[in-house]
Amino acid sequence: MKGASVKFDRDQFVRDVKGGDDESRLMKKYDMSARLLGAVLLDLFEKGVLAWSDLEGKKVAPEARESSSSRCPSCNSWLARGVLVCTGCGATIEKAQRSSQPISDSHEAVEELPKKSPHGSVTAPTRIIGGVKALSFRGDIFPINRASIKLLEKDFLFWAVSALGVVPLLIATLASPTAQIMAFAAFFAAIWGVIFKRIIVPEGGSWKEPIFSMVFTGTIGLSGLLLVNSVVPSWFVGLAGSQNRLISLLGCVFQVGMFEELCKILPVLLYLRWQRKQEAQVHSQTLILLGVFSGLGFAPVENVGYANQSVLLSTALGVFYGVPGLAEGVAGALANVMLRSLSLVFCHAVWSGIFAYFVSMSIGKTQSTKYLFLVGLAAAAFLHGMYDWFCQLDMTLAALTAGLSFMLFYAYVAKSRLKSCTST
DSSP states (O other), X not given: OTTSOOOOOHHHHHHHHHTTOOHHHHHHHHTOOHHHHHHHHHHHHHTTSSOHHHHTTSTTHHHHHHTEEEEOTTTOOEEETTOOBOTTXXXXXXXXXXXXXXXXXXXXXXXXXXXXXXXXXXXXXXXXXXXXHTSOIIIIIOOOOHHHXXXXXXXXXXXXXXXXXXXXXXHTTOSOHHHHHHHHHHHHHHHHHHHIIIIISOOOOOSHHHHHHHHHIIIIIHHHHHHHHHHSOHHHHTGGGOSSHHHHHHHIIIIIIHHHHHHHHHHHHHHHHHHHHTTOOOOHHHHHHHHHHHHHHHHHHHHHHHHHHHXXXXXXXXXXXXXXXXXXXXXXXXXHHHHIIIIIHHHHHHHHHHHHHHHHTTTTOSSSHHHHHHHHHHHHHHXXXXXXXXXXXXXXXXXXXXXXXXXHHHHHHHHHHHHXXXXX
8 A cells, every 4th residue: 555664675676677667567566756766776776786778768777877987898788887797797897898988979968967866976067077078079069071061162151151250350450441441342342242143133144244344443444534534624523512502413413423324334335345246145134233343343442532531531620629529530430431331332333233224225226225325324323413412411312312223223123134034
């Protein structure tokens, strides 16, 4: 009867365990709780009375494994600490012969570690040390091998995230602040380039032509623009900075916008002319992408000039207003560099992409080529000029102009893609 005094017959208990009685039957027969039964089984195992095979499948088995330090070299049974005779096969175990085998190389061993031993013998540090020892260095801690490197070589997401996290740190190693500003501008231009080519204008072609367009505009194109501005009358170049708002608007559109967009369309025209000489097929998506990358090559170089102007402005504020003026100037310079590195690069790409779209519409046409060129120039120069003009009045209006520019560009790309699908 439950609760009555029952004499514990250890020999009979051992015979019942070895005979295969399960835990519920043992608890009922010997009037034991699950905790007490586990303690008795573990105690008999540690004394060498019960073998590891007698405890397999029982709840106390994980605790028995934790109390084991080695296996029998004959039958591979787990041995309790201090036991020199294997209760599984009866072999005598010399200390030198004990197989010091770790519990496991897998995470299963960590999961099987007891949270609390019935005797309180397994402490938290012991469990932690046992868990650490159970880890495999090559499999768990440093799982990088030839196979994983092969997979990483073709993993775009890995390289994209790595570039975002690591490249800025490498840029910071450059000694010259001007070089750092230039590198950061080029870095963000490259990020926008990947976004445009892989997501917005996924034309599936080579990277060679877009990169050529980017480099050409950032070097030869900008040098040509500076040369033109040095020849043009100074009063015309200074229209955009006029105090008269109407004159400033005209300068932003017809001087800044028109001149810069003409500079950025050059690699698109050169590519189109070269392809026609080769009698090769020209895709409208490719021309649009070349226009985008031309804008991405133009913006970083231009940004360096504006960054230097911001630095000079902060210096002037420091001269006139002391430390507060210098602090205000430095904060403004930082904001200006961030704005131009992120958003202005994007805007330049969009405006030159719009111009390139109208150029791409002339493919296969002869009479309307000049007309489409002028429409594209007018659209890009107007949006570019309005943005610059609004920057002098209200940045909210400038932001809305940038949003409208991208909306038009996206619609042009969708129309071009649809046309390409229907023609094929």
